[in-house]
Amino acid sequence: MTAMTSTPAMAIRSAAPRSFVHVSDLPGSNEAARKAASRAVQSGDLVRVRRGLYFKVPGPTRYGPVKPRVEEVAREVFRAPNSGFGPAGYSAARILGLTTQVPAKFEASALRKADPPVPGVVLHVRSNPARAALNEQEIAVLEVLRSPEHFVDGGMTTLARKVNDLATAKAVRLRALGKAAAGETGPVKANHARLIAALRSAA
Numbered sequence: 001m002t003a004m005t006s007t008p009a010m011a012i013r014s015a016a017p018r019s020f021v022h023v024s025d026l027p028g029s030n031e032a033a034r035k036a037a038s039r040a041v042q043s044g045d046l047v048r049v050r051r052g053l054y055f056k057v058p059g060p061t062r063y064g065p066v067k068p069r070v071e072e073v074a075r076e077v078f079r080a081p082n083s084g085f086g087p088a089g090y091s092a093a094r095i096l097g098l099t100t101q102v103p104a105k106f107e108a109s110a111l112r113k114a115d116p117p118v119p120g121v122v123l124h125v126r127s128n129p130a131r132a133a134l135n136e137q138e139i140a141v142l143e144v145l146r147s148p149e150h151f152v153d154g155g156m157t158t159l160a161r162k163v164n165d166l167a168t169a170k171a172v173r174l175r176a177l178g179k180a181a182a183g184e185t186g187p188v189k190a191n192h193a194r195l196i197a198a199l200r201s202a203a
Helices: 008-014 030-043 070-077 089-095 129-133 136-144 155-168 174-181 186-202
Strands: 020-022 046-050 053-056 106-110 121-125
Touching: 008 030, 030 046, 030 053, 046 070, 053 070, 070 106, 070 121, 089 106, 089 136, 129 174, 136 155, 136 174, 155 186, 174 186
Parallel strands: 106 121
Antiparallel strands: 020 053, 046 053
């Protein structure tokens, strides 16, 4: 801990704009950290997101304080590297650039529930532990494999083209994706086999 962040208030002031501040990460006692966060909310430096979690306001606007997007909040709640967090449904397809559909709410998947739930997020709790090793884009691919003809504009052909591009850019690891797909439901396994066949035929 540096001298500039040796107190909760200093740590809050030094936090980057548009970053999240966890009370549990602040220096000092838990009581001092909570009080510092509360004062920062009153002064307009922080916005309370949920218990123990705050958002560093980037600056005043004519429309009031800037709040984080719901997907940013969900990502922060599931910030543990082994949470298996990623987008689901049309949200997954949209993040991959595979659909023009705009979901009414952000859909996500993870290996555990959020307690309390994140408002504005439809969370699907999955039970495949191999998901813990995947990044968000790999999770997104796994999720659209549940029904590629439903979620992807252009179906499997378009999905295979996108996955090939992501694999070439090293944004998606085909081996890790395959290992995780082996622990998924029957439709995902079958669609993953179709995906691999499409990738091989295009090679």
